[in-house]
Amino acid sequence: MANFAKPDVPQFSVDVYQNEYLPEGGREVNAIVTVTATGGGTVGGAVTAPHLYAPGQGPSAAVVVMVDCSGSMDYPPAKMRNARDATAAAVDTLRDGTHFAVVGGTHVAKEVYPGGGRLAVADATTREQAKQALRRLGAGGGTAIGTWLRLADRLLSSADVAIRHGILLTDGRNEHESPQDLRAALDECAGRFTCDARGVGTDWEVKEVTGIASALLGTADIVADPAGLAADFTRMMETAMGKEVADVALRVWTPVGANLRFVKQVAPAVEELTGRRTEAGPRAGDYPTGSWGDESRDYHLCVEVPAAGLGQEMLAARISLVVPQPDGQVRNLGGQGLVRAVWTDDMAASTSINPQVAHYTGQAELAQAIQQGLDLRKAGDFERATAKLGRAVQLASVSGNADTAKLLSKVVDVVDAATGTVRLKTKVAEADEMTLETRSTKTVRVKK
Numbered sequence: 001m002a003n004f005a006k007p008d009v010p011q012f013s014v015d016v017y018q019n020e021y022l023p024e025g026g027r028e029v030n031a032i033v034t035v036t037a038t039g040g041g042t043v044g045g046a047v048t049a050p051h052l053y054a055p056g057q058g059p060s061a062a063v064v065v066m067v068d069c070s071g072s073m074d075y076p077p078a079k080m081r082n083a084r085d086a087t088a089a090a091v092d093t094l095r096d097g098t099h100f101a102v103v104g105g106t107h108v109a110k111e112v113y114p115g116g117g118r119l120a121v122a123d124a125t126t127r128e129q130a131k132q133a134l135r136r137l138g139a140g141g142g143t144a145i146g147t148w149l150r151l152a153d154r155l156l157s158s159a160d161v162a163i164r165h166g167i168l169l170t171d172g173r174n175e176h177e178s179p180q181d182l183r184a185a186l187d188e189c190a191g192r193f194t195c196d197a198r199g200v201g202t203d204w205e206v207k208e209v210t211g212i213a214s215a216l217l218g219t220a221d222i223v224a225d226p227a228g229l230a231a232d233f234t235r236m237m238e239t240a241m242g243k244e245v246a247d248v249a250l251r252v253w254t255p256v257g258a259n260l261r262f263v264k265q266v267a268p269a270v271e272e273l274t275g276r277r278t279e280a281g282p283r284a285g286d287y288p289t290g291s292w293g294d295e296s297r298d299y300h301l302c303v304e305v306p307a308a309g310l311g312q313e314m315l316a317a318r319i320s321l322v323v324p325q326p327d328g329q330v331r332n333l334g335g336q337g338l339v340r341a342v343w344t345d346d347m348a349a350s351t352s353i354n355p356q357v358a359h360y361t362g363q364a365e366l367a368q369a370i371q372q373g374l375d376l377r378k379a380g381d382f383e384r385a386t387a388k389l390g391r392a393v394q395l396a397s398v399s400g401n402a403d404t405a406k407l408l409s410k411v412v413d414v415v416d417a418a419t420g421t422v423r424l425k426t427k428v429a430e431a432d433e434m435t436l437e438t439r440s441t442k443t444v445r446v447k448k
Contacts (some may be wrong), residue, residue, distance in 0.1 A: 102116060404439070
């Protein structure tokens with residue numbers, strides 16, 4: 001019989017890829033930091049690592065599904081039906097013992113199940129009750145997503161659980177509240193729960209949906225055909241059920257005189273973290289990364305160090321993983337990475353670019369080129385749009401990002417991928433353009 005060890009939390013490891021050699025007078029150090037979480041055990045008294053334990057065991061978790069019920073969900077009628085079916089499929093995927101609720105979103109947010117400002121606890125009975133309640137869900141009204149998020153936050157905060165997660169589905173633009181209202185709601189909810197956001201059909205605003213996911217450290221995607229919603233919701237819920245530890249922060253310490261220029265996640269998607277720093281003692285800062293299951297992510301750090309003489313070396317940054325505690329203390333999750341700087345007159349050593357750094361610098365530029373190219377295309381600046389999207393094709397080709405290359409080929413005719421020579425297509429399906437924009441930040445990992 002297998003003898004499973006039960007560590008307190010998933011085991012975190014940190015690997016650093018960099019060229020530590022700088023020329024005389026050199027000050028910029030770049031490194032790719034790979035963080036990997038494996039295994040799992042108990043978090044906050046709840047058993048984690050669902051793959052090791054009996055059904056129903058796992059980290060204590062709460063999930064709120066927010067379903068768009070605005071009037072546009074009835075056009076075509078299949079959209080609302082697919083949304084109901086998808087939410088039912090997500091409810092079926094909940095692990096026994098998970099706290100959950102369903103919210104119907106219009107210009108106001110309404111509790112669909114269980115109601116009364118509380119969460120239900122998943123079992124055969126509550127799943128069936130939730131599905132009965134979903135059958136009564138109809139479409140009518142406007143869209144004010146901030147109200148949905150605030151209600152989800154109130155419901156999620158009512159449970160004493162380790163993991164808090166939202167799933168949000170919308171088919172339209174956030175027309176019944178100001179952008180400032182939505183931003184204020186996101187600011188209030190940030191750090192309180194994570195949230196995956198999905199746009200169904202093609203009448204929603206990509207930057208709104210990706211902005212929600214980015215602020216709440218979740219994923220964003222398009223489901224162009226509503227028939228694909230159930231499969232997508234099931235996958236999202238399975239991933240949420242696999243999360244083992246919440247509120248993980250990347251802690252970066254730098255020495256006196258050093259300046260951390262940026263921190264960004266570069267895999268599985270590009271996500272800027274620099275502006276999210278919270279101070280964590282002398283010369284240290286925490287960057288939020290959200291909830292983790294068994295997974296690996298890559299981060300790009302750029303540190304400006306004080307110039308030093310040839311032959312000298314210094315520690316440019318120290319990276320660790322922590323979970324801030326309510327009392328102001330932190331729990332260290334193990335694993336530490338060191339970024340070094342060594343000054344040399346060996347030109348070959350100091351001028352070579354680390355392959356990991358080069359790869360992800362290209363992936364970040366690829367995401368930016370796509371977004372700028374699509375914005376220019378919408379603005380009617382076809383010449384600059386062609387240049388930007390041509391550069392994107394070139395970068396996707398060089399890095400082996402076949403998925404993005406395929407999406408680009410639906411927006412431009414590729415004449416020569418190697419040189420980035422393209423022509424804008426005269427007719428582009430709206431769903432193809434939105435898919436490219438929504439998935440532009442998804443990266444391919446460099447082969448280590």
